[in-house]
Each structure stands twice: as C-alpha cells, then as structure tokens.
Amino acid sequence: MAENQAPLGDLTVKSRLPLPLVRRKRKLLEDADSIGPVENTKRSRSEKPDVQVIESASGLEARGVAVTKAIHHLSDKSASSAVRKPTATVQPARSRAMSVRNGIGTSRSVFAGTVNSRHPPSSRPPLRGVKGSVTPETSTSGHFGASDGRKPGSSACSLVVSSTRTTHKSARGNQRPGWDLRGQIEDKNKVLIEYRNQIAFLENQKSHLERDVQEKSTVSSTRGKELEKLRQAFNEADNERISQRNELLRLQRYEVECCELQRSVAELSTAKSSLSIQLDCSQVHLQQKTDECLKYSLNIKQLEELVENLKNENAEKAEQIQSQEMERRRLHNIVQELKGNIRVFCRVRPVLKNEENSLEHIVLSENSITLEKTAESRTGRDKKEATRFSFTFDKVFSPLAKQSVVFEEISHLVQSALDGYNVTIFAYGQTGGGKTYTMEGPTKGPTARKLESRGMIPRAVSQVFLTAEELQVKGWKYSFVASFLEIYNDTIQDLLVSGASRHDYEIKHKPKTSRSSELYVTNLKYESVTSSEEVEMLLHKASENRSVAATAVNDRSSRSHSIFQLHIEGSNECTGQACFAILTLVDLAGSERLNKSQSCGERLKEAQAINLSLSCLAQVITALGHKDQHVPFRNSKLTYLLQNCLSGNSKTLMFVNLSPSYDNFNETLNSLRFAAKVNDCFIGTAQANKK
Structure with missing residues (x-):
C-alpha cells in the first residue's frame, strides 16, 4: 500500500486517479485562455511628460491587479487538482522522462519571452523553483518587455496559459498506463511544481510592477515640482522683461530730454556770444566816453589835489600794513605758544x-x-x-x-x-x-x-x-x-x-x-x-x-x-x-x-x-x-x-x-x-x- 502512494506537498495521493481530472485540466486551460492580453495604449507625442507618467503608473497598477488574479486562480486550480485522485494510467519510465524533459523544455521556451521591467537585466533576480531557472539574460531581447506592444501584465498571463497548455499536451501525448500509479503521481507533482514556479514568477513580476508604479509616482511628483519651478522662473523672467522694458522707456525719455537740453544750451550759448559782443562794444564805447570826460573835466589843480590825496592814502596804507604785520607777528607767536614752546x-x-x-x-x-x-x-x-x-x-x-x-x-x-x-x-x-x-x-x-x-x-x-x-x-x-x-x-x-x-x-x-x-x-x-x-x-x-x-x-x-x-x-x-x-x-x-x-x-x-x-x-x-x-x-x-x-x-x-x-x-x-x-x-x- 505504501508503494502505491506518493507525497504531494502535505497531501497523500492514492493510486486511483479520478476520471474528472482531465475535465478539470481542460477547464483550467479554458480559464487561462480567457485571460486575454491587455493592450497597451500608445502615448501621444504631444502629451506632457507629467501626464504620460501618471497614465503609465495607472497602466502598471492595472497590470498588477491582473497578475494577482491570475496567481490566485492558478493556486486554486493546482490545489483542487492535487486533492483529487489521479486516473490509473500506466506509462513506461522512458516516456515519463521524455514528458518531464518536454515539460521543462516547454517552460524554457515559454519563459524565453520578453517581460517589460524598469530594472536592468543585471539587477533582476532569477526565477527560482524552476529546473534550469529562467533569468532576464536568457530573453531574446535582453530584457522582459512587451515587444509586440502588449502590456507586461498581459505578457505574464499569456506566458502562464502557454505553459499550462504545453504541460497538458505533453501529459495527453505521453499518458502512462493505468497500473503506473507512481509515475502518474510523479507527473502530478511535477505539474504542481510547475504551477508553483509560475506563481513565484508572477509574484516576482508583481513586485517589479509595484516598484515601477512607485517609481512612476516619484517621477510624477518630481516632474510636477520641476514644472512649478519652471513656471516660477518664467514669471520672474517675464517680470524682469517688463522692468527692463520700463527702464528702456525711461532711458528713451531721458535721451529725448537730453537732446532738448542740448538744443537749449546751444541756443543759450549763441545768445551769450551775441551778448558778450554787445557788452564788449558797450565797454569800449563807455571807456571812450570816460576818457573824453576826464580829458575835458580835469585840470591841473584837481590833479595836484589828487596826487596829494594818493600820497596820504599810501601813507595810511603803509601804517596799516605795519600794524597788520605787528598783529600778524603777535598772533603767530600766540599760536606757537599755544602749541607749546x-x-x-x-x-x-x-x-x-x-x-x-x-x-x-x-x-x-x-x-x-x-x-x-x-x-x-x-x-x-x-x-x-x-x-x-x-x-x-x-x-x-x-x-x-x-x-x-x-x-x-x-x-x-x-x-x-x-x-x-x-x-x-x-x-x-x-x-x-x-x-x-x-x-x-x-x-x-x-x-x-x-x-x-x-x-x-x-x-x-x-x-x-x-x-x-x-x-x-x-x-x-x-x-x-x-x-x-x-x-x-x-x-x-x-x-x-x-x-x-x-x-x-x-x-x-x-x-x-x-x-x-x-x-x-x-x-x-x-x-x-x-x-x-x-x-x-x-x-x-x-x-x-x-x-x-x-x-x-x-x-x-x-x-x-x-x-x-x-x-x-x-x-x-x-x-x-x-x-x-x-x-x-x-x-x-x-x-x-x-x-x-x-x-x-x-x-x-x-x-x-x-x-x-x-x-x-x-x-x-x-x-x-x-x-x-x-x-x-x-x-x-x-x-x-x-x-x-x-x-x-x-x-x-x-x-x-x-x-x-x-x-x-x-x-x-x-x-x-x-x-x-x-x-x-x-x-x-x-x-x-x-x-
């Protein structure tokens, strides 16, 4: 009895495989096919950078929700399939090995698709749990991404469904005899392991998408701040332009006033020159008249009196000069004494x-x-x-x-x-x-x-x-x-x-x-x-x-x-x-x-x-x-x-x-x-x- 049972996780699967298992597998494939790829809406080149970042973040969030639903759906299917009894079919050991190799090869071919991720290939973790683990370096394009225009979430769902179909086809093409219960149990365990690897892969993809959403949100916030700074700079530049324009207008007014003043100065200079000429002529005429008056008015007696008066004035001025000289000496000495002897x-x-x-x-x-x-x-x-x-x-x-x-x-x-x-x-x-x-x-x-x-x-x-x-x-x-x-x-x-x-x-x-x-x-x-x-x-x-x-x-x-x-x-x-x-x-x-x-x-x-x-x-x-x-x-x-x-x-x-x-x-x-x-x-x- 112990030889006809094989461990399946925490469950013990009996040697009899129930007949509805095949139907449930088909149902699982149909459900997986029903999860269609989500088309990625192309962004318009005319959209602003901050709007594009917000739309990209929304798309990533929707893809994450789709991946989460696919994970729960596959988990439920794998659990229900593991509990039911397998159909008693017998398959030779050689055919079982072929089916395992075919399944692994199928998985590798499926995982060779591209999945979009913002992380560089060197920073993505390998997909653990799958024999011959799939890493981003094994992809044909160098990174996981929807190269055909589909979103990363839809690529992940298509990858899961394609892997499931390949596994079922391999199981149907290489069915074991009814008496090979151990082989059937091993096949089911491999299928279960395959599902678990797919779940781990989808969870990993989900974490990548969540990080992408967070990064997009951060970029959106940063772009918003930069936009605000650019607006402020634009306002300041506009204010500076207005002030410079006002200064230019003021300088133009000053230039006009300066030109007017220069014209006024030129006119005044011309008037001054003419008045100076008139003044010189008047002084010459006045001097001539004065000389004529002195010539006819002065006589010898008046001249003698004038000379005497001048002598007296000179004597008085000489006395004043002497007194001023003595006063200067006295004051000079006082100043020197105040400074100190x-x-x-x-x-x-x-x-x-x-x-x-x-x-x-x-x-x-x-x-x-x-x-x-x-x-x-x-x-x-x-x-x-x-x-x-x-x-x-x-x-x-x-x-x-x-x-x-x-x-x-x-x-x-x-x-x-x-x-x-x-x-x-x-x-x-x-x-x-x-x-x-x-x-x-x-x-x-x-x-x-x-x-x-x-x-x-x-x-x-x-x-x-x-x-x-x-x-x-x-x-x-x-x-x-x-x-x-x-x-x-x-x-x-x-x-x-x-x-x-x-x-x-x-x-x-x-x-x-x-x-x-x-x-x-x-x-x-x-x-x-x-x-x-x-x-x-x-x-x-x-x-x-x-x-x-x-x-x-x-x-x-x-x-x-x-x-x-x-x-x-x-x-x-x-x-x-x-x-x-x-x-x-x-x-x-x-x-x-x-x-x-x-x-x-x-x-x-x-x-x-x-x-x-x-x-x-x-x-x-x-x-x-x-x-x-x-x-x-x-x-x-x-x-x-x-x-x-x-x-x-x-x-x-x-x-x-x-x-x-x-x-x-x-x-x-x-x-x-x-x-x-x-x-x-x-x-x-x-x-x-x-x-």
Missing part, C-alpha cells in the same frame, strides 16, 4: 633692503606711536600676549613722509626766528635712525643734489632768505651771520675751518649789555651771508670737515654733535623797530650699544663720549621736568651750549628719529621714553628780542 615730532625712517621683520611691531597714527613686543616662554614654544608701549607726540611721520611734508610742520617756527624769537630744532635718536638725513639731507649719492631730498637746515635757510626778501616791501631789512661747529669727544671744533687753522674754543658769557645771546664760543668763525646759496656752500664745507666713521651698525655714523646757528638781525626804517634772533639747528650723534656697534679703540672712545653727553642731556631734561632749582647744564659741552635753547627763552622742537627694524627694539623704546620726557617739560614762554 617745546614740541616733539617723531619720524620713522624707511626700511632698508637688508632689514627684515621691520614695521610689524610699530603701529603709527597722526599723533601717536605704539610698539608691540611678543614675549616667548622659556621653551620658546608658546607666545604670550604682546606688550604694548604707546607714546603721544605733537606729530608722527611715517616712513613714507617726504622731506617737504616734514618741513611744512616746522616752517612756522622758522618764521618766528624772523619775528625776533630764538628757535632751536634738534634731532635725537639711535645711530642709523636717519637724523643726519632729516637735518641735512643726503650728503652723497645720486639724490644729494635733488631739491625734494634736501634736509631741514637748507630748507629753513631758503625760507628765511625768501621771507626776508618779501618783507623788504614792508620796510624790513635783515642781515645774517652763520656759524657751524661740532662737539667731538666733548671738544668743540669749528667746521668752517680746516684742521690746520683750528684754535682752542671755549664757551663764554657775553656782557649783560650785549643784545645777542648770553653764550658764545671764542675763536669761532662767523660768516656773513646774503643768500641761501652762500649758506649751502658753507654747509657743504662743514659736511666734509665733520667727523664720521663706519661701525657695525651704520656705514656712515656721525661721531660728533653738529650745531648750525644763523644769527638774524632786522630793522624797519618806517617804524624804527629792530629785532634779533638765533636760529639753531642741531644734529645730535646717535646713541649706540657697544655690543652691537662692536666699537673698539678710537671708535669706542667716541661712543663713550657720545653716550655720556646724551646722558647729561637726559639729566637736564629730567631736572627741567621736575622743575628742580639746579639744572646741570655744565655737565657737558653739549648741554652748556644748549642752555639758551632749553632755559626758556627759545621756541624748541625735537625730532626723535627711529629705526623700523625689530632688532633695534630696545633702542627705539629708550628713544621714545626720552622724547616723552622732553614732551612733558615746561620751559616757560619765549620773549622777543627787540632793540
């Missing part, structure tokens, strides 16, 4: 070619300068916050400032010298800071004779002589006497005399009845000059006689303090007034550190003398700032000569010249601190020197 200007020289890391630590403004120094940790890895040193002065000049701009700020002090006030201008700073360039200008090189590079001394002399010539119209006459000396190793030397003709020089006090300065230098040569050219010749001679030497810091370092003095005496014949003053221009030697300058021998002695005299000057400034009773002017020849300049009866200005190099940070800081002390001093009010 001792002022400090700061100037930073330009960066040289061999200097690096310059100007990064200096912050400049119109009246202030700030030094920044970044301290490092002991290990050198971490940097602390930068330490700032800020100083405020009357004026700060950047490295780009020209000589003319610098002199413009001191020209008012030079004018005070002609007005009868002692004026002192001196330059202070470290060696190589640009003091000599500021005071004298370049002494050698291609720029030595250029007017724009001249220093403060030649510019001040030029202004003095030019202004004196202008004041001649107002009755003033001036005389000038120049002297030039240097203090070398605390010894006075005359720069206007060669070395063989020099004498011993001492500082003396003049008698109290003298109108000149209280201090003078014995045996010093005083040259009377009448023009700025003569003074420039003396300056050139003094430059050749001055002591300079090369150090490790400066190739042409001044080894002495130079003092140029111009004695000015003026008188006015009209008013009987007279005045005298001394214009003093000082170029101090630069302070230097011995470890940097590497001075030795004679250079070391010079450096020590320079630093000592500058220290004495600092002591004098400190005493003046503290308003001490005793000021140590006689500690050095330099401070002794500058006593008149610093004691109060002088208008004093100091230049502090700085180097932009970071290597000279400490020297720059010391110079600024000294300049700040000078700026805080109060030396009193200068008085005019009158006869």
